[in-house]
Amino acid sequence: MKLFFYTQDYENYGSPQNPHWKAKGGSDYILEADSWTEEMVDKVIKSIEFDSEMFQSLLIGYQEVNDKFLTDNEQFELEYEGRIEFGAKRCTYNEFIMENESYV
Secondary structure, three states: OEEEEEEEEEEEOOOOOOOOEEEOOOOEEEEEOOOOOHHHHHHHHHHHOEEOOOEEEEEEEEEEEOOOOOOHHHHHHHHHHOOOOOOOEEEEHHHHHHHOHHHO
């Protein structure tokens, strides 16, 4: 089963005392596991979300997807560029957690 997690990044163009947050893109992750538990989803969210005085990466949501799923960005690239250069991070849940274990 695959889950698609998507984030929104924000950059603070002000200061910690007088913030001015501006949306700056985000990241897409498509992770596969035999089955998903609430604990597994929570671990993924903890590893992709980041919050500091000057930068934030926040989860917008996640959903189950099929094997042929393409993100909006991937569909756009394929249609206009003929190839996907900046696709979603795709891997298994275990690979993702091993790569990001310092954040969990």
